[in-house]
Amino acid sequence: MGVGLSVLIGLKSATLFMVFAYLRTLGFTLLSVPFLYASLVSLLVSLASHPSINLPMLLGKNTDGSFPIWSLIMFSPYLYFVRGFSVLRRLRSREAPYSEVVKGLYVGGWPSSPEKMPPGNPAIIDCTCELPRVFSISGNGYLCVPTWDTRAPDPGSIESAVRWACRKRSQNIPIFIHCAYGHGRSVAVTCALLVALGGVDDWKNAEKLIRDKRPYIRMNALHRKALEEWSKNRLSPPKTGANARY
Template identity: 45%
Template structure:
């Protein structure tokens, strides 16, 4: 289930509860939370990751975003942390000695050793202190979406440059299942470590079994691979 569908599932009862709430403050709180959820659901459906205002240069989320969309920011962080708490899956997984894939790093143990370069494929989660001193690139995308094609090009180029400088690369999204996997597949293809994105995905899944890509992520990756193959021939 995509982010938009999850938000609609949560916010529709909130909107109904707001209409039935016995007091004005409660009606406002429930109505505000529902309204924010509907707006974010629309942005996720229309692929508008800049709505939340995350700054690509440093991965920070501005104060106005926290104020305007506070119920979403708080709710999504709680969701990520609770899901992380109950999951037996490691935060990150080594795919090869040069590549790691995983979820949002917010605790010291969430980052691979070796001072990796970090590729952040989220638009809804702020860069945290545990990666503040590491080389960093943000390719914004909502959960269940994928970075745009031009971001794929930038992410692949930057990641390979970091590896040429002797650094491993850690590609992450919220949980290390979709957005980050799609980008890492592209990186592995461009590096020549695999012959196809399907082989790259199989390699990642062999070490991180819960990874999956939805239709949008697969189609975007396929378009990037087709364009990359054509450019390589010219």
């Protein structure tokens, strides 16, 4: 999604509206209504996901990873579309669902089933705002950092995730950081965590380390900007020497 989520969803909205208008001209008024509704939902998501607005809370994802009933109904054209698209894309992909970056630290895509989870019952950092937590996968703790696809968590959210993960690592609990596919949002948070744990000097070296393990990652300018801001204002001191937690 190099052109950005808001542009693609905006195009989807326009396409759905044209289908609605075409069906209306043919006299299929009742059949056309769902296309109008889906078009309006897509337009709303397109606006809310634009970098100048960036409002992932629009979808109402709860801190436990669930979605309230009102959201599942209101945003069903978008929420169920992205779930289906994610499953189909993963079926066609030859990429592993997750990759171990360093011992006990994993980055990857949405775990739609227990088979998509790393071993060791890891603590989970979920960087999606559009995909649900699978409650049959309990994990050793769960943190939601809701972020639109192709967007980046803000520096404060990155810092909170890093501090949470460091506490888990101090208890020798493995960590799994995921977004939809393990290419952008989750990679940004993993870069910051690697710096905080020690072993890499900055997020750029962390990105190289992750790419060695997961070649198809692709952070964009927004991810890199968030990491630069986090690096300048971070509160969590890096671990060095004997204190490094790799």
